[in-house]
Amino acid sequence: MRFVLIGAGQRGMIYARTAHAKGHEIAAVAEKDPVRRNTAAAEFGIPAARSFASGAELLAQPRMGEAAIIATMDRDHFREAVPAMEKGYHLLLEKPISPLPEETLAIERTAERTGRHVSVCHVLRYSPFFREIRNVITSGRIGRVITIQHNENIGNYHIAHSFVRGNWRRSDLSSPLIMQKSCHDMDLLVWLAGSKCSSVASFGDLTYFRAENAPEGSAERCCDCSLRDSCRFSAYRCYLPLAGSWPAAVLTEDQSEEGLREAIRTGPYGRCVYRCDNNVCDHQVTILKFENGITATFNLSGFTNRMTRTMKIMGEDGEIRASEAENVIEITRFSANATEKNGSEVIRPELVPSGHSGGDSGIVDDFLSMLEGKHSESATEIHESVESHMMACAAEQARLTGAVVRLADFRKAAEGKTNT
Numbered sequence: 001m002r003f004v005l006i007g008a009g010q011r012g013m014i015y016a017r018t019a020h021a022k023g024h025e026i027a028a029v030a031e032k033d034p035v036r037r038n039t040a041a042a043e044f045g046i047p048a049a050r051s052f053a054s055g056a057e058l059l060a061q062p063r064m065g066e067a068a069i070i071a072t073m074d075r076d077h078f079r080e081a082v083p084a085m086e087k088g089y090h091l092l093l094e095k096p097i098s099p100l101p102e103e104t105l106a107i108e109r110t111a112e113r114t115g116r117h118v119s120v121c122h123v124l125r126y127s128p129f130f131r132e133i134r135n136v137i138t139s140g141r142i143g144r145v146i147t148i149q150h151n152e153n154i155g156n157y158h159i160a161h162s163f164v165r166g167n168w169r170r171s172d173l174s175s176p177l178i179m180q181k182s183c184h185d186m187d188l189l190v191w192l193a194g195s196k197c198s199s200v201a202s203f204g205d206l207t208y209f210r211a212e213n214a215p216e217g218s219a220e221r222c223c224d225c226s227l228r229d230s231c232r233f234s235a236y237r238c239y240l241p242l243a244g245s246w247p248a249a250v251l252t253e254d255q256s257e258e259g260l261r262e263a264i265r266t267g268p269y270g271r272c273v274y275r276c277d278n279n280v281c282d283h284q285v286t287i288l289k290f291e292n293g294i295t296a297t298f299n300l301s302g303f304t305n306r307m308t309r310t311m312k313i314m315g316e317d318g319e320i321r322a323s324e325a326e327n328v329i330e331i332t333r334f335s336a337n338a339t340e341k342n343g344s345e346v347i348r349p350e351l352v353p354s355g356h357s358g359g360d361s362g363i364v365d366d367f368l369s370m371l372e373g374k375h376s377e378s379a380t381e382i383h384e385s386v387e388s389h390m391m392a393c394a395a396e397q398a399r400l401t402g403a404v405v406r407l408a409d410f411r412k413a414a415e416g417k418t419n420t
């Protein structure tokens with residue numbers, strides 16, 4: 001297969017490298033940043049004539065492959081996805097499909113009209129860990145699912161990096177936190193519940209990463225701060241020990257100590273976490289009801305030590321407790337009284353050495369085998385993935401208005417704004 005890569009940043013390079021390592025060609029690249037563009041071109045052997053400074057330039061050329069990897073920033077996806085499909089490319093499209101529900105639906109309609117496959121990077125559906133949880137549910141071992149409790153533990157340094165200092169700090173520039181971080185979780189919930197969501201309520205705020213919480217004696221930037229050796233958010237403490245890997249790798253292509261120090265001195269990641277221009281929530285709770293009667297609570301929080309997901313799924317006959325970081329899925333069937341023990345079963349799914357518990361390589365494998373005709377649809381085909389995006393947008397509307405939002409009404413309103 002031949003791919004074109006639009007956006008050779010952190011995510012785009014992961015998918016392109018996975019496909020390339022399996023012997024597929026990365027035929028062209030579009031990347032705004034010249035250093036990243038040259039890195040991708042050199043790594044994949046792409047000639048200068050097929051290296052472009054923007055997705056629009058690449059898409060103005062005749063088709064150069066069977067599929068496009070679109071991994072630019074959230075608000076660019078729509079602008080690239082629609083013309084790419086019109087040009088004849090199937091898409092491996094990063095989430096969010098779009099932060100706007102009407103654009104999300106327009107991409108779905110374009111896929112239907114042009115007959116293109118759009119596999120949305122809801123990578124967790126491909127991880128052995130979440131697949132195993134679903135297998136346990138569908139095996140009937142805990143009976144019919146009644147309710148789900150799901151936690152997305154963002155991690156304190158991760159929220160500071162991505163959602164306070166970084167690319168996803170402002171909903172007007174990227175997307176609200178519930179969309180950006182948790183369309184994955186909305187997708188997991190729909191998939192595990194086996195039903196569409198019918199209504200949603202949500203509460204949350206930006207409580208901590210605000211100017212009034214800045215410690216006395218702190219400064220606008222870490223380089224000028226008297227607390228730079230003691231503050232846990234000091235960019236020097238966050239990034240210097242991690243040169244070459246995430247999140248330090250995001251700061252600059254120059255991962256030498258001098259390069260990182262310069263990025264901290266002048267770039268966005270050297271700003272004080274209490275004095276950024278961030279506006280997305282740092283915590284949000286959401287309550288959901290599904291059409292099949294299942295209820296769920298979802299707690300999204302930046303105030304955790306680990307970056308991981310934890311779940312409890314409660315059924316008629318038993319419960320599942322799952323911890324992604326510990327790679328443990330515990331199934332306990334209910335008994336007649338406290339002394340009678342049914343025993344519990346612990347499953348430790350296969351560990352795959354790729355990001356998102358194996359999901360990053362899993363989605364590329366699935367997309368490739370679909371393109372090769374081994375199956376007719378990917379597990380995260382657009383018509384499946386749109387649901388999570390409607391839920392995330394509806395949850396954000398519920399948070400902002402304080403109302404319970406019915407998904408059918410929300411979708412109808414979004415369809416009214418779509419004209420593709």
Ligand SMILES: NC(=O)c1ccc[n+]([C@@H]2O[C@H](COP(=O)([O-])OP(=O)(O)OC[C@H]3O[C@@H](n4cnc5c(N)ncnc54)[C@H](O)[C@@H]3O)[C@@H](O)[C@H]2O)c1
Binds near residue numbers: 033036053122123
């Ligand atoms: N699936 C996941 O779990 C997951 C995880 C993180 C991020 N994401 C999503 O992936 C996308 C990319 O995130 P990232 O972390 O790789 O960001 P990034 O900033 O590392 O990569 C985006 C790249 O797109 C380039 N770019 C911007 N405008 C362009 C244009 N018009 N034409 C060509 N290139 C352009 C940028 O220069 C940058 O290199 C985002 O939408 C993000 O929300 C998904």
